[in-house]
Amino acid sequence: MTTKVLVVEDDPIFAEQLQNGLVADGFAVEVAPTATAALPLAQTGRFDVVLTDNKLPGPSGLDLISQVHATHPRLPMILMTGLHDTDTVIKSARLGALDYFSKPEEGEYGLDPATGRWSWLTRLAVLVEKAANCKRLMQEVSLPGETTFFSSKTDRLIGRSEAMQDVYKEIGRVAASSVTVLIRGETGTGKELVARAIFSHSNRPTPTSFIVVNCAAIPENLLESELFGHEAGSFTGAIGRRIGRFEQADGGTIFLDEIGDMNSSLQRKLLRVLQERTIERVGGNVTIPIDVRVIAATHRDLEAAIQANEFREDLYYRLNVATIQLPALRDRTEDIPDLVDYFIQRYGSELGSDQSTIPDAERTAIMDYLRQQHWPGNIRELRSAIRKALLLSHGYPLTLATVRAAIEQMTPPAISEGQTFAARMAQVLASARNGECENAEAIITEEVDRELYGQAYRRAMNDQTKAAQWLGVARTTMRGKLTRLGLLPSRSAP
Numbered sequence: 103m104t105t106k107v108l109v110v111e112d113d114p115i116f117a118e119q120l121q122n123g124l125v126a127d128g129f130a131v132e133v134a135p136t137a138t139a140a141l142p143l144a145q146t147g148r149f150d151v152v153l154t155d156n157k158l159p160g161p162s163g164l165d166l167i168s169q170v171h172a173t174h175p176r177l178p179m180i181l182m183t184g185l186h187d188t189d190t191v192i193k194s195a196r197l198g199a200l201d202y203f204s205k206p207e208e209g210e211y212g213l214d215p216a217t218g219r220w221s222w223l224t225r226l227a228v229l230v231e232k233a234a235n236c237k238r239l240m241q242e243v244s245l246p247g248e249t250t251f252f253s254s255k256t257d258r259l260i261g262r263s264e265a266m267q268d269v270y271k272e273i274g275r276v277a278a279s280s281v282t283v284l285i286r287g288e289t290g291t292g293k294e295l296v297a298r299a300i301f302s303h304s305n306r307p308t309p310t311s312f313i314v315v316n317c318a319a320i321p322e323n324l325l326e327s328e329l330f331g332h333e334a335g336s337f338t339g340a341i342g343r344r345i346g347r348f349e350q351a352d353g354g355t356i357f358l359d360e361i362g363d364m365n366s367s368l369q370r371k372l373l374r375v376l377q378e379r380t381i382e383r384v385g386g387n388v389t390i391p392i393d394v395r396v397i398a399a400t401h402r403d404l405e406a407a408i409q410a411n412e413f414r415e416d417l418y419y420r421l422n423v424a425t426i427q428l429p430a431l432r433d434r435t436e437d438i439p440d441l442v443d444y445f446i447q448r449y450g451s452e453l454g455s456d457q458s459t460i461p462d463a464e465r466t467a468i469m470d471y472l473r474q475q476h477w478p479g480n481i482r483e484l485r486s487a488i489r490k491a492l493l494l495s496h497g498y499p500l501t502l503a504t505v506r507a508a509i510e511q512m513t514p515p516a517i518s519e520g521q522t523f524a525a526r527m528a529q530v531l532a533s534a535r536n537g538e539c540e541n542a543e544a545i546i547t548e549e550v551d552r553e554l555y556g557q558a559y560r561r562a563m564n565d566q567t568k569a570a571q572w573l574g575v576a577r578t579t580m581r582g583k584l585t586r587l588g589l590l591p592s593r594s595a596p
Contacts, residue, residue: 105234106130110140110154110166111182120153123223129230135159137166144170144177151233152179153203153226156190164193171198175267178233178274200233200271235303236274259295260444261437265429269296276424277303282376284361284421285399287428289544290482293399296426297357300397304355311354313347318360326368327384336385348381348392355395361421362402362413373417396421406575430586431480435473439465441481442472445488446500458492460500467502475509478544487512548587555583 107124111117112135121131132149134140137158144152144166152170156163167179178200183190191202206222259266276283277300285293294314301312320328327337331346347356358364364372375381376396380389398421407413431438442460450458460468477483490508491500527546534542554573559580562569570580584590 104128104130105151105230106132106149107230108140108143108149108152109133110135110137110152110158110163112136112155112158119220119223120226123219123226124230126219127223127227127230129227137161137163140166141169145173147174149177150237151230152177153182153230154179155182156194164190164197167194167199168197175262176237178236178271180229180233200236200274201229203229232275232278235278236271238303258444259292259299260441261434262440263429263434263437265434266437269426269428272424272426273299273303276300276426278305280305280395282395282421282423283397284423284425285397285428286404286425287399287401288430288478288480289401289547290480291428291430292481293401293428294357294359296428297355297359297397297399301355301357304395311351313351313354313356314359315347315356316359318363322365322368325364326371329368330371330381330383332384333386336383340385343383346381346383348375348394349390351394352392353394355397358396358398360400360402361398362400362404362407366412366414369414369417373414373420376417376420403575403579406579409576410574431477431484438472438484439469441484442469442488445485446492449485449489450492458495458497458500464499464501468500468505471502471505478548480544483512483544551583552587552589555580555587556589559584559589 105128107129109117109120109124109131111120111133114135117133117135121133124131132143134143135158137154138160140152140154143149152166154163154166158166161169163181167181170177170179175198179198181190181194181199181202182205183194183202184205194202203226206220259270273296283297283300285296287293297314298312315328317325327340327344327346329346329348331344331349332340334340334342358372375392379393380391382389402413404413404418408415408418446458446460472484472487479486487505487509490512491505494504494508495501526549530542530545555569558569558572559566562572566580566584567577570577573580581590
């Protein structure tokens with residue numbers, strides 16, 4: 103389908119250059135000379151990308167971006183600016199622009215030897231195509247009432263909050279390239295879904311070329327063989343040759359989940375893979391070239407891990423070419439109604455509760471209650487809560503009492519006075535084993551963090567720098583933990 107671009111430019115000569123260049127690249131282009139003329143066109147929904155100059159007669163390009171973003175937040179907009187106009191670029195990003203395009207300098211009117219045309223047109227076409235990819239991605243993000251909402255048996259990215267809009271834009275920016283991407287976020291925030299979204303909008307679309315490896319779920323002594331494969335007889339039990347995940351992903355994408363849990367020996371070998379784009383199977387001496395895009399994810403504070411000598415700094419910089427930070431659910435509570443509606447329809451029929459709904463009389467109370475929860479397990483925990491509530495409802499409409507009972511059943515008993523950490527961990531694990539808790543790791547981690555960081559902060563007489571030094575973490579890590587856990591007095595919050 104042809105990408106439709108609205109160009110807003112008052113200089114007729116430059117507007118014609120833009121139009122002709124983009125049309126030659128296969129885009130459909132319409133030109134408006136002012137923001138006033140462009141606004142109703144942008145709001146029709148006919149365009150996939152808006153490319154606007156800032157200096158226009160009447161309202162500026164920034165004014166246009168602000169007005170369009172308020173009513174059409176999914177429409178990617180690119181601001182054209184002077185080369186060194188950084189203030190305008192920052193303002194445009196704040197107002198909702200997806201990207202910016204530096205207007206061509208004199209030197210860019212030379213012909214690009216690869217294309218035989220002005221080099222700046224090549225640069226512009228790449229930018230517009232990235233914006234169009236972002237638009238296509240955001241169209242696929244599920245919102246209630248859309249026909250594609252439940253077209254897949256797999257979970258989808260859900261949410262229209264500002265925090266998630268930023269995530270979609272970042273996905274759109276990196277998807278079409280082959281750069282390494284690091285996805286960061288707490289447990290249960292949807293890091294694998296983001297990786298799959300990047301893959302599905304990349305240039306590596308073959309069905310078998312997205313390989314997932316959970317580095318924390320595979321024993322250390324087996325992970326090397328899992329990643330790189332092995333030759334027959336390379337270790338006890340290696341009966342035949344095994345092709346590793348990197349070779350399986352050749353030509354496609356490999357997703358390394360929980361990369362922060364990888365041991366130092368494997369970190370060194372992974373660094374070499376990223377540098378050389380080659381692998382060697384365990385027990386082999388043949389160097390095998392690979393063409394693999396790497397997407398990694400972690401819930402760990404890698405900067406603190408580097409300081410503690412638990413993660414290689416050189417590997418960190420290799421992975422951190424492009425970073426996408428996923429918000430915790432407590433930081434995007436406005437998305438909870440959309441998520442709940444999705445989970446009800448996604449799992450209702452699976453659990454024999456396909457007629458379950460939330461009555462209008464109960465909806466406000468249920469959503470308010472869910473927004474008040476802390477959700478240490480994030481979206482995964484919310485999903486489990488709704489699944490549990492559907493089971494308890496026996497096909498009847500959900501009520502606040504049912505939802506409350508589901509969450510209470512999932513939550514292990516609170517830590518009791520004098521209870522040892524070992525006893526508390528056994529208690530939470532017992533709840534997980536009995537199917538009463540699906541976020542045991544998040545619960546234990548939060549309780550440990552609350553006690554560790556809270557005590558250090560109090561014993562340091564509320565001196566964050568001193569407490570961070572005692573724990574061997576960066577001050578920013580200390581402040582982030584205290585803020586997230588609600589341990590800072592309001593006057594000390596950053």
